[in-house]
Each structure stands twice: as structure tokens, then as C-alpha cells.
Amino acid sequence: MEPFVTHTGRVAALDRVNVDTDAIIPKQFLKRVERSGFGQFLFYDWRFQPDGSLNPDFELNQPHNAGATILLARHNFGCGSSREHAPWALADYGFRAILAPSFADIFYNNCFKNGILPIPLPETVVDELFAKSAAHTLTLTVDLQRQVIGDDAGWEIPFTVDPYRRHLLLAGLDDIGVTLQHTDAIDQYERQRA
């Protein structure tokens, strides 16, 4: 997995609550047996018109959001199904961090496995970021080492991530590799239960 240490990128603001995984990646695109190539289907029903052309009204299609790598969202982002295709699509599209007041549990977990940093922030901070991004093109730096988000004007806000998750992300470590170091403990557990 690609490590996440610090990332600077443009912010795309998606001002909708309860964005569910069916919206992030509609089910007709879950049939692939690969992990890659899902970015083209991200937010498909919102991003494209029924005839396949771009929907000019959708947030990510607006010119100032081109090339955005940080997604700003609202409450309960990623609710719904457990499909990891949702973070795969977001990552493949180019997103490295998501800022929102809250995330759905399974989605939040899935992000970390794919090098995306989801950051829950107080609602007031999220409101402030929405206001900033409405006024001008917003670029933020997410520093996982120091656990702060800042803009180039010196504005800064701290955040916290579970220390273990932070460690894995900073080092780009594969969970399974870590667990296999505990094989003795797993063997022992199985013997005891048998």
C-alpha cells in the first residue's frame, strides 16, 4: 500500500448529507474481478447524464474542482453497503483524503486499507471549509505526521487518528503481514478452543 505521510491537494466540496455507497459507486460496476479501474465509475449516476455525457451541474464536473484530491463532505459519508469498491473508486479517481463531520463505520475502516485518510472534523470546521471553498479555489495540506490540516494562508486545524491506524498508514504497511507475525498466538487460541 502507498504510504500516507503528508498530502497537499485541491479540495472538491460535495454539499450533501448521507452520501451512500450506492451513490459513490452504483452496483452495476461491482462486477469486475479486479481492484483497479473503478475511478471512471465514481458517482456515476450524478456525474453523467442518462445519455453518458457529463452532467455539468454535478460538483466534481465543475472546472474549479478539476484535479481535486481532497473531498469535503457532510454527515454520515459512505453509509450503506460494505463494498470496498467505494474507496477503490475514490482512490482511483485521485482522492487521498476525505473531510466530513462523520463517516459510516465500514466505509471509514475500508478507507484506511486503501491509503485514503478519512478525517472526521467538528461540524463548525466543516462549515468553515465549505464557506472557504465557495469563496475561492481551496488547497489544503493534510499532514498525518503532525496531525494537522492547513491552508497556505496559515490557517491550521488539528485532528486525531487512532495511533495504530496512523502507524500503518504512515508506513504503508499491509495488515495481513502484521497479523501473520502473530501466527503462534492464533495457533494457541485454536488449540485451546478445540
Next chain:
Amino acid sequence: MAGKSLYEKIWEQHVVVDEAGKPTLLYIDLHLVHEVTSPQAFEGLRLHNRSVRRPEHTFATMDHNVPTDDPFTVLDPIAAKQIQTLVQNCNEFGVPLADLQSEDQGIVHVIGPELGLTLPGKTIVCGDSHTSTHGAFGALAFGIGTSEVEHVLATQCLWQKRSHTLRVHLTGVRRPGVTAKDIILGVIARYGVDFGSGYVLEFTGEVIRSMSMEERMTVCNMAIEAGARAGLIEPDQTTFEYLRGRRYAPRGEAFEQAVERWKALASDPDAVYDSTLAFDITDLSPQVTWGTNPAQGVGVDGVVPDPELLESETERRGALQALAYMGLQPGTPITEIAVQHVFIGSCTNSRIEDLRLAASIVRGRQVAASVRAMVVPGSKAVKRQAEAEGLHEVFRSAGFEWREPGCSSCLAMNPDVIPEGERCASTSNRNFEGRQGRGARTHLVSPATAAAAAIAGHFVDVAAYISREEAYVWNRS
């Protein structure tokens, strides 16, 4: 020292590694696998030269992609490839599989309990959010992503952080026509789609105790729609009777011993929960959702709400967006909403009791000419049982289509898609935009309400369709 809750007891029995500053490594007793969320996990194993640690604790089936008219003719080549990939992966890694030919095939959350794979006190995971269903047996069951599917395949364990516990205490008496589905929809409508966030819910109270296992599964199935990590119900005599004689459940003396262990899982009377809420179902009517998340619902005797009157700005905006998508006007009585489709199925409501209930409403009546209605049994076993009871004839002669098992219109990854702009009374669990097809409008209801809507062509209070004798049955809690 305070007593322990069911959740704490199961958790403690599954700790493999517990080190400071890290999540806990938890042992997984049962890993259910389906075709959509597993291909990349098996591929990951292959890339790293890893094997499946405990194939005997793993069980696979195919459900999401399966066409329900003719399961053997998968016209979509990509879906066919996904189904084929599962077969290959199960062969290569030695994982037991109920494939399309198998008599056991069905929706993963229907067959687990049916086969007795789901047992009290187990930890159960699946790459599917509705794994919460199995919590009805007092098993700690939750959905995981594909990376975690790979992790469990390779290690039979998962890194987990302990959740908070929330007790949802249900009291009161059901009105005729009110099912387990209405109760859980009612709770979510009252408390919202994320009241369970960060929690494992334990459902308690007389309402739960008097429910059958299938009703309890409906309740736990939708715990995820409240944002919860899992839903739990403590095992009792109803649970044990359901499990007795199931294929993979312990047998004979071993079963009696297991029952003693399972009884000890019950939450202690002095167990402490991080939070508790109490809900009285006495005034609850059959529920119908009007919006695009499961909390946007009202009683069938209600009206589509006016977004302007909702409490918070977030709710108001959500409701405006939902009404635009759903093509509904504030103030419209729910009973004036006409439906073009009725779908009875999904892991929420496709078990034999659901079909018996729907059939009791449909018997001797006709589906309205304007409605296309279908029943999709949750598994081959449910289908066999229903046919043995003649339910398929009841449905067919009323004008319903009688289908083969699968997820079907619940998420329409298969050919069972609801056309754009049309309305479906659905017994599934999600009414998200596009869930049943692009632009499709989903109203979540119980199997009883769905059956009544099929007959009437619009929503009706199903109580009007229930005879006096049947009403007696409803009132048993």
C-alpha cells in the same frame, strides 16, 4: 463488579491478541463469502502465495448477480465471470460452496441460519453489510470490506476495536398489521439513520422475546441501517428450538451441552450499557418510507411530510432532495401513492414466514392490473418449503411472478431492475437513490404491506385485509 452484556461475553471469548495501543486481534468463527466482494480478496492471496487458513470455517454462495428467472442463463458476461470466478476460487482454496446447482443456494444471510452455520456466541463476518442479520442468534456478526475478507481468509482473525453498547428496549403491544419490519423501520424513523453509529445494538424487551427467529432476523438485518456495527439479541428457547436438527448445528448430547453454554451468554441483569433507549410500539402503524434513506418513513395512515417543518437544516435539505427524487408532494396521504411494482424478497423479508404472511393477504385476491408483482424466495430451501405448502400457487393465481432465489431487485445487480421513474413497494432494506435501478423509486415496507399494495395498486393499511381470526394472531405480544 458490574455484570457483563452479551456483547462483552462474546468479545472476551474471542480475544487472540490484546496489546496496549493496538486494536484487539479477534478470532472469527464463521466467514461467509459471496461472489461480489470476494474476487479481489482471493486474488490478493494468490499474489502473496497465501492460503485460506480455515476453509472449514468458511462458506460461500452466490446470490447478488443471480438472475431469478433462469439462474443458469447469466446473460451479462461480467456477472457470469464473477460467478465463475467464485467457483474457481472455492475449488482452488478448498472453500465449501453452495453454487447454483446446490440445493442449499440462496441469499448468504438466509442460508447461514437455515443450515445451522449461524450459532449463538459465534463471531461471524461477511463482505456484506447485512451480516448484522445473524446477530438475531446472539452471534457477533458484522460486515467487512474486501481487504478484511482477504485478511480473514489468510488469518481467520480481524483487528477490531471494542464498540460501545446501546440497548434498544422495545415494549408495548402490536397493532394488527404491524410486523417486525414495521417495528425496526419505526425505530429508525424515530431515531435516524446513524443513531447506532459506533455502537453494537442489543435489542431487548417483551416485543423481542415474543418474536420468532425470522422476525428477529428482520430486526437485526436493519441494525446496519441505523449505522450500527452489529445488532444482537440474546439467545433463548426460541433460538434453541429453531436450531435443533439444523445440518451444521451440534447434534444429540452435544446440542444439549451447547444449549447450556448458549444460555450463559445472556446479558447479566446488572450489565452496564454505554447507552439505552426505550421505544413503545403500541401506537406504531405499518410503516412506509417516502424518501431515500430508511429513516425517511411514516405510518401508512400518515402523509408525506413538509420539509419546511422538519427540525434541522440537514433534515430539511435531505428531505427536499429525497422528495424531488421520489416525485412526491408534501402533504400527500401515503395511501394515495400508487405503485407500479411490488417486490417481496431480500435478506430482510424473504423467509418462509414472510411468504406465508404475504400469501395470507393475497389468497383469493388479484394483483391490480397496473402492478407488476414478484416474490423471490430467499433460498432454495425457502422455495421448496413454500411450494410444499402451495404458497407458489396462491401467489401465481393472484398474478405474482414466482422466482428463483437471489438478491434480485434488492439491488438490481441482476436483470431485476425497476425502470426509471417507476415506484416499487419493496420488502428490502435500502431505498437509496438508484438502488433498484437508475431513477427507480423505492418504498420500504413489510411483506404484509407489500402484498396489500399489490392488490390495491397503492398503499393501504394492511389491517383492512386481515380477518378477525388473523388479527388475533397479530396481537400475541
